[in-house]
Amino acid sequence: MSDQQLTCEELVEIVTEYLEGGLSDAERERFEEHVVVCSGCANYLDQIRMTIELAGRVTIDDLMEETKIELLAAFRDWRRE
């Protein structure tokens, strides 16, 4: 298995599996060997990591204030019962 080289085109399709820890030991080794010698793929891996980090800085849509107020009122009513 490991004598067959991974191409860049193949590598970009398993990068998530690599980051998720889903590759077998042999596959992981092949992946890492490629990244050591291929600066394009090393950059690609960094870019994916940076994408993940930037996503972590996004804020997402929240409930409207009125809904939160109504929910708190419902919680109070329930407590009183």
Next chain:
Amino acid sequence: MDAPEARYAPPPGQAAIVEALKRGDERTFSGLVAEFSPSMLRVARTYVSSRAVAEEVVQEAWLGVISGIGRFEGRSALKTWIFRILANIAKTRGEREGRSVPFSSVGGREGEGEAAVDPDRFLDAGRWAGHWTSAPSRWPELPEEQLVGREKVGVVEAAIAALPEVQRTVITLRDVEGWSSEEVRNALDLSETNQRVLLHRARSKVRKSLEGYLDGVQT
């Protein structure tokens, strides 16, 4: 009964939170609403037709949490339990709207047949077939401060917003909200492979948008 939940140990601090909820502690309740509602809205949005209906679904789910908390025995994570209530309500609502369940049917296919990177970026013949024609560049390091790099975050935000619904939910829960893959699989009822494929397609597309912005590469 050898269900996985039978051996489940709740996260530290959960018992105190559940006790406080049962006691009627408002601060605890508001804290949970603030913490989980954005993710709940996103999950609901994959089942129902509009933002407005998703808001109603989340509200209804919280009312379900209030009326059910007395019976919650802590055999699963509180989060899991809350998202199960949410999913049930969202599914029912979606069916009433005539929408099909997104995950088992569409969700699996949402990511199929798309390349992470445009095939034109790779050589298609010769000894170096499958290698980069124009290699990805080295991006500048991100600054530590949250405020710098705001435009890049804006690009990511817009790219996530443009994703198909299920991919958008998976990347939002995983990378925006920081959930584990197991939590996402449970909340969305996805297989391990499906979850990974959806996350992969989503991250690949967001990276591509960033590349377009940072390097001026056509996307």
